[in-house]
Amino acid sequence: MSTAATTHSTPTTHHARRRARTAAAFLLPFALLFAVAYLAPIGYTLYQSLFKMHRDGLGLSAPTKVFAGLGNYSDALHDPVFRSSLLRVLLIGVVQVPVMLGLALGLALLLDAKGTLFKRFFRLAFFLPYALPGVVGALMWSYLVAPGLSPITSAAHALGLHLDLTSGPMLAPTIGNMLTWGWTGYNMLIIYSALQAIPPELAEAARMDGCSALGIAWHVKIPIVRPALVLTTVFSIIGTAQLYNEPAVLQHVAPNLSSNYTPIFAAYNAVNDNNFGYAATESVILAALAFVLSFGFLKLVGRRGAAL
């Protein structure tokens, strides 16, 4: 019995080991790249954020690197410039993300509706802004809003309105508009493909029960594409946290856009100031906030989902 067991188990463990080795061979390229391009920079960033440069007096000779614990974090959290960059991006996100996703959902439902004409044309047309490189879109918009060049501003002038889309208070709406223009189609496509996956019998059954088209959208389709909505929201939260392209391009025509407009601007400036530890700290704080916000959102919808 015992001999039988041993003779039986030997090929199994051998087999299992071989399988594990094959799996490891397949995983290795990914794991290596992941470690080199992803984990290592993150680890290095965390490590760097704990150090400050120590200088004496005028500080005109090579500084020494000293362990600062959370000193950089305390500095960054008390830094009014960095704090206002975070707040600015948060406000843009709070307004822009719901507007954009509402639009995306509406357009996706319209495309999915039975009676819609020229579906293929509209699907492509809505998606087209996303196909354009982000910087090109931002350049185009920056000419559309630049004082002196903007047809929008001159149209407003013709109506007797004074409108400057690059003035301080108008910057956030202008950037929000650029983001919405660029990303609505992308989000629409994700929601639209989720809608496509709904079996037609469901809508059919609802219609048989006397449900209107609007009712089907509200009671059947939207609940089913909820995971897609959650996904696009999380993407949008993270995308907003990383806001850079649009304001960076817009800055050329908008002198009111400060060089610390978004947290990434602030971190980049810290690099320019040769303050690597501080740049790392600002990056970590930004990533942590994006993390907390997106996971907070997931928790929130998770709890509500359970209650439904």
Next chain:
Amino acid sequence: MRRRQIRAVALCAALASMAVVSGCSSSGSTGSSQSPSSAGGTVKLDFWGWAPGYEQSVALFNKSHPGIQVTFDKTPSGSKGGYTKMLTAAQAGNAPCLGMVGYETMPSFAAAGAMMDVTQYLAPARSQFAAWTWNQVTIGGKTYGAPVDTAPMGLLYRKDLFAKYGISKPPVTWAEYAADAAKVHAADPSVYLGDFGNDAYNYAGLAWQAGAPWFGTSGGQWQVSLNSPANQKVAGYWQGLLDKKLLKTDPSYDPTLYKDMAAGKILSDVNAVWDTPILASSVKGTSGKWAVAPMPVWDAANPVYGNDGGSATVVLKGCAHPKEAAEFATWMSTDPSSVSNLIKVTGIYPAATSGLSNPALSAPDPFYGGQVVFDVFKAETPHIDTSWVWGPTMTQTSTDLGDGLGTSAAGSTRMPDVLTTVQNKTVAQLKQQGMSVSG
């Protein structure tokens, strides 16, 4: 299942936001080019810079120095990423041997420990340079490179249009400049005498001229005086012109500026000597119609002028051949053929005393109606304050001041307040970087 997937994607994306920025700081930890190869007895040196004409000087050097071969790599200009590239490379230990660094940024480089002390190799060349330029490349008693040029400022103006608007001679004082600005604008509201740009270093030249220093040192501490009464006087003057809307407000070196200049909507620019070829290539269609005059002064009886720029060829940290690097730096700034080339192509005003008698300085310039423009700058040079000191946080200071110049041009801030803001931010930055500041 679905949610877990979303969660994983979210985690990756959130972390990616961190990797994006940290990528800037951790780039190139490989440190391979630390020691330039010296195969076959030839020393190879890399040189990072952006000015036009440097490449030709490097080629001249390589031709006459078979034992040393310099490779010039064009980087973005300093404030547009060139300095960041050098600093990160120095941080990572793979910087080139040589870098083009403006005097204004040298203290920041010294504070970063990004340059190499080459006093022993450069000291013998000291007497070949204007004394104050030597002070600009010597920080805390250590010399880091050879000065290339100085940058006296002048008034570059449209001679034909000045005559058309009844300005018989270019303004000598800032009071005359203000009066002429009003005169031009009254004659045609779409035309302006000058432009209020957003270049912090151009503005620094105006402060320099007014005897309004930004930085000083005393008792081992930095003093920041961006907000001093002398600086507020300069700020008040320009704010006054802005309030009366007498200046165009195109961003500095922007296509819109050159478009307006080409169209005759902006008649002049107060800028440094090195801007004379830049302007010439930016508004080619108006060639022959321009001229150069001394920049307006505060006191005609006692004229004092400003300086906007000037740079050095420095030896960067980790250079394996500092002796050869110093030899190249000295050669580039002093050799007559190199200096001729730099005067003609780059538009430098040489820091080397021998360069001041270079024949290229007396060549008439067809863009400026055949004027020998360097004569103007030569006459100004003895009247430029040579005690100006740059601080170690000029990247931050110039960024914040540039923002403030832009917002003041747009009318959403006022220059006197901008100076206060920049003063406070600069002091905070010095403290954050661990330096002693008084006030």
